[in-house]
Amino acid sequence: MSDKINKMLDQKLETICKYYLREFKRVKKDISISELKSIARKEAKKAKDNYSKIKTPKTCKLKTYISIWVREYFERKLETETLEKIETKKSLQDPFAQKLDKFSKTLPIELIPIIKNKIFSAEITERKRIWKNLNLPIKK
Numbered sequence: 001m002s003d004k005i006n007k008m009l010d011q012k013l014e015t016i017c018k019y020y021l022r023e024f025k026r027v028k029k030d031i032s033i034s035e036l037k038s039i040a041r042k043e044a045k046k047a048k049d050n051y052s053k054i055k056t057p058k059t060c061k062l063k064t065y066i067s068i069w070v071r072e073y074f075e076r077k078l079e080t081e082t083l084e085k086i087e088t089k090k091s092l093q094d095p096f097a098q099k100l101d102k103f104s105k106t107l108p109i110e111l112i113p114i115i116k117n118k119i120f121s122a123e124i125t126e127r128k129r130i131w132k133n134l135n136l137p138i139k140k
Contacts, residue, residue: 009063009066009067012066013037013041013066013067013070014037017033017037020036020078021036023074024078029081029082039074044069044070046069047069107136
């Protein structure tokens, strides 16, 4: 890459790093701008290597590709570092959660709109009969 492109890319990476520094601080994650810049440079190198492997026609310029790559890396890093563990056993003690869990395991999600349409497109007087004819493993 030419010096002009390198300088433009460095400015773009600097902007990205400043943005993610604010994001990490917002979620109370301690990281310095120098760490972010170091990561950005490493990821930019990976992106450049990967870009060279992409067959033509390429849908964007190298600078754009690197910017997107680095942003996606920081997004993933931010997401993984801010995930909170949820205790599933506790949440399933709630009776509603138990019923919802049971229902979602009973029918594939793809079938629910089909069944709903079949039942609710019928006359009100026919709905109970249609429900029974579906022979679903659900009582009430």
